Amino acid sequence: MSVPMPAFWAAARAQLGEFRRDPGTLLMLVTAPFFAVILLSVTEHGGRPDLAPYALLAPAVMTSIGMAVMEAGETIFRDRSTGVLEALLTTPAPLAAVLSGRIAAITAVSLLGIAECWLVGALGFGIVVAVEHPLVFAATLLATAAGTAATGVVMAAVFVIGRNVRSFQNSLTFPLYLLGGAMVPVALLPAGFEAASRLFFLSWATDLLRDSLAPGPVAAFGPRLAAVLGLAAATFAAGFWIAHRLVRRVRRTGTVGFA
DSSP, rough: OOOOEEEEEEHHHHHHHHHHGGGGGGHHHHHHHHHHHHHHHHHHHHHOOGGGGHHHHHHHHHHHHHHHHHHHHHHHHHHHHTTTTHHHHTSSSSSHHHHHHHHHHHHHHHHHHHHHHHIOOOIIHHOOOOSSSSHHHHHHHHHHHHHHHHHHHHHHHTTOOOOSSSHHHHHHHHHHHHTTTSSSSSGSSOHHHHHHTSSSSSHHHHHHHHHHHHHOOOOTHHHHHHHHHHHHHHHHHHHHHHHHHHHHHHHHHTTTGGO
């Protein structure tokens, strides 16, 4: 499976232009610092300053995966309502390549949430969370971004045939936060939920990101990073397959404009 890079980069540039034209697409970057304030207030006044890294990491992770899912739906909604989606399906560029470029741009911008949350901790609470293992943190963050973009591609591909995209995307984000261990480590979830969460790349990624902030050694870094990358690659492949199948379907039935 290969991604046509000209289509990918053209789509990424188009999405960055969309951010400039419609700043409302960056709403989750506005809310991330407020979530950080809430969670840090809980940990500080609850007498658990040791949980500050969790409180700062949670809204950053939620912002990244939330923007990918929300903007995946909004992208399809806007393109369908303006007639762009029909035109896009007539071009030689595969839909999955275009979606990948757009979601990759969204994911890259969403990483600004990490800096926002760290600044909230430092300026608002005097808490500076050190990254004890910077190489582990950087490698895991890149793998997380890849998995997040892959998840957005799957969502956008499914939204191509969805009638009520906004209701679906709004209800989907919080289960992903839970299964991804955004605030509560998946090891603390009930057994059934923990088993399901291990099929989602984000549960491995959040555990690794937390460990990279702790002073102790990071156990089994290689296998755990491989799990993140492997699940991200599987998700990406699923997104391409779903997009290909659905494009064939809507072209055959002629229902893309009113799916």
